[in-house]
Structure formats: C-alpha cells, structure tokens
Amino acid sequence: MNFARRLRPIQAIAGGYALLTVVSALLLFMPFSHQPGQSLAFIDALFVSASAISVTGLTTVNVSETLNLAGQIILLVTIQLGGVGVMTLGTMIWVFLGKKVGLRGRLLIQLDQNQTTLAGLVKLIRNIFAIVLVIEAIGAVILGVYFLREYVWYEALYMGLFHAVTAFTHAGFDLFGNSLLSFRYDYVVNLTVIALIFCGAVGFPVLIELINYPRERKLSLHSKVSLTIYLLLWAIGTLFFFAVEYNYSLQSDAWHEKILISLFQSITTRSTGLSTLDVTTLQLPTLLFMSFNMFIGASPSSCGGGVRTTTLATVYLAVKSYAKGTKEVSVFGRELDPFDVRKAFVVMVFGVSLVIFATLILSITEPFSLELLLFEISSAFGTCGLSVGLSEQLTHLGKTVLIVLMLTGRIGFGTILLVMSGNNKKVLFHYPKERIIIG
Numbered sequence: 464m465n466f467a468r469r470l471r472p473i474q475a476i477a478g479g480y481a482l483l484t485v486v487s488a489l490l491l492f493m494p495f496s497h498q499p500g501q502s503l504a505f506i507d508a509l510f511v512s513a514s515a516i517s518v519t520g521l522t523t524v525n526v527s528e529t530l531n532l533a534g535q536i537i538l539l540v541t542i543q544l545g546g547v548g549v550m551t552l553g554t555m556i557w558v559f560l561g562k563k564v565g566l567r568g569r570l571l572i573q574l575d576q577n578q579t580t581l582a583g584l585v586k587l588i589r590n591i592f593a594i595v596l597v598i599e600a601i602g603a604v605i606l607g608v609y610f611l612r613e614y615v616w617y618e619a620l621y622m623g624l625f626h627a628v629t630a631f632t633h634a635g636f637d638l639f640g641n642s643l644l645s646f647r648y649d650y651v652v653n654l655t656v657i658a659l660i661f662c663g664a665v666g667f668p669v670l671i672e673l674i675n676y677p678r679e680r681k682l683s684l685h686s687k688v689s690l691t692i693y694l695l696l697w698a699i700g701t702l703f704f705f706a707v708e709y710n711y712s713l714q715s716d717a718w719h720e721k722i723l724i725s726l727f728q729s730i731t732t733r734s735t736g737l738s739t740l741d742v743t744t745l746q747l748p749t750l751l752f753m754s755f756n757m758f759i760g761a762s763p764s765s766c767g768g769g770v771r772t773t774t775l776a777t778v779y780l781a782v783k784s785y786a787k788g789t790k791e792v793s794v795f796g797r798e799l800d801p802f803d804v805r806k807a808f809v810v811m812v813f814g815v816s817l818v819i820f821a822t823l824i825l826s827i828t829e830p831f832s833l834e835l836l837l838f839e840i841s842s843a844f845g846t847c848g849l850s851v852g853l854s855e856q857l858t859h860l861g862k863t864v865l866i867v868l869m870l871t872g873r874i875g876f877g878t879i880l881l882v883m884s885g886n887n888k889k890v891l892f893h894y895p896k897e898r899i900i901i902g
Contacts (some may be wrong), residue, residue: 477874480516480545484870487541488512496534503529506859513866515541517873518766519863520635520736520848521839523855527638536861538636539625545873546632546663547595572746591667593656594674595631602627602659609651633766635736647739648720649691653727656737664733664761665693666814686775691763693733696756700729703752712744732756734767736848743851747834750851754838756817757845760872768846768872770814777807817871818844821864829853829861843868 477636490496492508504512507523514521515538530538607623614622622638629636639645646652662670669686676682682690705713705725713721727739732753745753760769777792781804784792791798825836831853839853843865854865 480649480870480874484513484516485536490537491534492829496530496537498531499527501529506862508868510862512541513869515609516545517768517846517869518542518545518632519843519846519869520633521850521854521869522636522845523862526636527639527640539628542628542632542634546634547591562644590671594667594670598629598662599631602631602655605655606652618663627659628736628739630656631663631766633660633663633735633846635762637737642738644741647724650723653723653739657727657730660730660733660735666762668764669762670760680695682895684795687795688773688776692776692814693762696759696772697729700732700756701725704728704749707749708744711746712740731849732759732847733767734845734847738849742849750834750838754841757841757847757849758814760845770810774807774810777804778811779816791876814844821868823888825861828858840868846872
C-alpha cells in the first residue's frame with residue numbers, strides 16, 4: 464500500500480492497467496475458463512487479456528470455441544473495465560460505500576478520463592456510469608429480443624448483452640465466430656450496433672452535452688470539434704469505401720445494401736473492430752485508407768483509441784494557420800491554447816513513430832506483406848480490432864509487439880510519455896533564444 468501511494472498518479476494508472484491485464488490473463492489461462500478439450504497458451508491468454516482491457520478485439524483464438532461461459536464472463540468483465548476505465552468503476556464503488564474521493568483519487572480520475580481540470584470529476588464519473596448502464600441496457604434489450612428468433616430466451620439475452628457491451632465499449636469481440644458477417648444485410652443489428660459504436664466513440668463529455676443540449680442549447684468548443692471531425696471522417700470513409708469496393712466486395716449487393724455496408728465499415732474503423740464482411744477480400748486502397756482511419760481512432764474520453772479525432776483536427780488547423788501566415792490557431796470563433804496545439808503534434812509524432820517502429824520489427828520477424836502488417840499494426844495501435852487474419856499466425860515477438868501497442872493505445876500516448884519522462888522538474892532559467900532553419 465505504501466509503495467502504491469509513492470507512485471505518481473500517472474504511474475499508478477499505467478501500473479493498474481498492466482496489473483489487470485496480467486490478472487485477467489491468468490484467469491483466462493486456467494482450465495476452468497476453457498471449453499472441454501480446449502487449452503490456451505499463456506501468450507495467447509495474455510494477448511486476449513490485453514486486447515480486452517484495451518478494448519481492441521484482436522484475438523489469436525476463436526473466443527466462442529475456446530472459452531466456456533466462465534471464460535466469456537471473465538472476458539466481458541475485463542472488457543467493461545477497459546471500456547469505461549478502471550477509475551470510473553473504482554470511483555463508483557467508492558462512492559456507493561459512502562467514502563469521500565480525495566485529491567489523489569481525483570488526480571487518477573483526471574488522468575484516466577483525459578480531463579483538463581479537477582473540478583466536477585466525481586459528478587462526471589456518476590454521469591458516465593449512468594450513461595454506460597442505460598445505453599448498454601437499451602442495446603442489450605434490442606439485440607436480445609431480436610436474437611429470440613435464433614436462440615432460447617436466456618441465450619438470446621446473453622448474446623444481446625455481450626454484443627451490446629462489446630459494441631459500446633469498442634472491444635470488437637464476438638461469440639458468432641465470424642464477427643457480424645451473418646448479419647451483413649440485417650438492418651436491425653447493423654443500425655443498433657452503429658448507434659452503440661457512435662455513442663461509445665464520440666466521448667463521454669460530448670454525450671453528456673448532447674443529452675443536456677435540449678435544455679441548455681449550447682455545446683463546448685471540444686464537443687463542436689469532436690462531432691464535426693467524427694462525422695466528417697465517417698462520411699468520407701463511407702464514400703471512399705462505397706466508391707472503391709463498388710465493383711469488388713460490394714459487387715453482388717443491392718444499392719441500399721452497399722450503402723449500409725459502407726456506413727458500417729466506415730464507422731467500425733473508429734476503433735470498434737466488428738465487421739459485416741470479410742476484410743481479407745478488400746482492395747489495397749481500402750485497406751490502406753482503413754489503416755489511416757484506425758490510426759486516427761475515436762474521440763478523447765471515449766471507449767476508443769488511436770491518436771484521437773481532435774488531435775487530427777488540431778494538427779490540420781495548425782498547418783492551415785501556418786499556411787495562412789498567422790500564429791494563432793482558431794476554430795468556431797475560439798483560439799486554441801498553444802499547449803494543446805503542441806500536445807497534438809507530440810501525440811501525432813509519437814503515434815507515427817511507434818507505428819513505423821512496430822512495422823520495422825514485424826517486417827523482420829514476420830513473413831507477411833507490408834500492407835497486411837501495417838493494417839494489423841494500425842488496428843492494434845488504434846485499439847480497433849479489425850484483422851486480416853495475421854494475429855494468430857504471428858511469432859511470440861510479433862504478438863508481444865501488438866500487446867504493447869494495444870496497451871499503449873488504451874492507457875494513452877500522453878500518459879505513456881509522462882511515465883517515461885520521470886518527475887517533472889520546475890524550470891529555473893531559460894537559455895538564450897536563437898533561430899534555426901526549418902524546411
């Protein structure tokens with residue numbers, strides 16, 4: 464306990480997720496989690512656990528064939544912990560017990576939810592907890608009732624609950640064995656999952672503002688930027704997928720089915736990983752564009768990963784501002800804080816560097832083409848979970864690289880950089896300034 468208190472909040476968050484990954488892996492590794500006659504190597508248990516806690520969805524085994532009900536429940540609990548954040552659930556338990564959340568607890572919440580202020584954090588956690596329960600419950604009821612056509616009532620409700628949680632938290636795991644390929648043309652399943660993905664990806668602060676919008680009639684700058692870039696990326700991704708795959712993977716589909724599939728495949732790259740078609744059948748331009756979308760990921764303070772939509776928006780606005788010859792970066796009548804602009808570039812550079820470094824390693828250790836490796840790496844980095852079937856074929860080193868990428872994506876790149884940087888030191892003096900030639 465004394466050791467835990469000596470850790471900085473940033474180190475405690477990172478250590479907490481790492482510890483939960485190992486504990487979950489050990490539980491999934493135990494025989495009581497397996498179907499009769501099935502076994503699971505520890506590296507695969509660790510991979511599935513890291514994928515669950517990072518709500519990625521990449522897996523080296525068939526979950527429905529390998530894990531029994533106990534294993535699936537362990538997986539589902541791990542997904543829920545990873546999706547809403549360890550500190551969110553921990554704080555709610557603390558509040559239910561009538562305990563007061565101290566300064567250290569608030570610092571942990573602030574880091575876990577990527578907030579910029581300590582004010583109102585406990586209220587935020589209460590709102591997040593309520594929103595998660597309500598949205599997942601609605602999704603579980605809709606899917607559970609709909610699945611009564613195929614399963615007995617208790618199996619239908621369980622399938623509805625499992626897939627509502629994995630869709631909302633962006634975990635991307637499924638119990639069908641082929642993601643959602645069996646529901647390629649099913650409007651009820653597609654639209655329900657799309658709604659769950661959207662709610663889990665735009666960010667909890669944005670969801671809270673949208674819920675309060677009819678009464679308050681205003682949105683913060685963060686919500687405006689998040690929603691704008693999210694919807695823009697969704698629309699561009701849909702049009703790109705529709706145009707490129709029209710005469711290929713969508714060739715045999717009716718026009719309205721092409722639109723439905725394109726909408727789903729575009730939004731699932733926002734860090735979800737569920738799919739209604741075989742990703743291995745897609746064209747190279749589509750795979751590369753989806754890799755870019757997975758790299759960007761979802762919005763901040765959401766269930767998704769990636770460098771985040773607001774990072775992309777801030778970098779774009781900064782480049783646009785520089786091209787216009789202005790120092791200030793502004794949008795929607797507001798000027799962005801220079802620290803946020805600098806942070807966006809740091810996160811983007813760190814993300815690109817990490818993906819390049821991982822690609823170099825896997826190109827040496829794995830016998831696969833570069834575009835397939837890049838797709839799998841982008842999926843792990845963005846905690847998406849879409850796969851071209853490489854994960855289960857990777858070497859132990861290759862799987863370890865993806866595990867690191869998934870956990871980095873969930874913990875957050877800013878947090879990882881702060882953990883590696885050590886204690887912050889107060890600047891006592893400044894060096895003389897001098898210009899260098901750039902570009």
